[in-house]
Amino acid sequence: MTPVTLERFVQELETLKKEMAVGALRHGEYDQRLARMIGELRDRKIDAEREQIVATLDELLGRSVITPGVKSHILKRLGID
Numbered sequence: 595m596t597p598v599t600l601e602r603f604v605q606e607l608e609t610l611k612k613e614m615a616v617g618a619l620r621h622g623e624y625d626q627r628l629a630r631m632i633g634e635l636r637d638r639k640i641d642a643e644r645e646q647i648v649a650t651l652d653e654l655l656g657r658s659v660i661t662p663g664v665k666s667h668i669l670k671r672l673g674i675d
Contacts, residue, residue: 597641598634600650606631611659628664632671644674 610627613619619627640647651665660668669675 595638597639600640600642600646603631603635603640604650604654607654607659628667632668635672640672647672647674
């Protein structure tokens with residue numbers, strides 16, 4: 595299987611944020627899609643180093659694409675925390 599690129603992961607998170615902002619997703623749907631994305635990362639791996647992942651999540655947090663809780667959850671599920 596081909597690893598997931600960090601850019602694709604960022605795009606997916608940005609898409610989730612946009613869909614939540616316009617009301618196209620409910621919180622439960624957001625949670626399900628996020629869980630699927632994280633599962634895919636765990637199965638296929640992510641094509642980035644730990645430092646890159648953390649820096650990218652920090653940047654997304656700074657832009658309010660993700661919340662501190664989502665960042666923490668992603669890092670924990672990926673075994674980076």
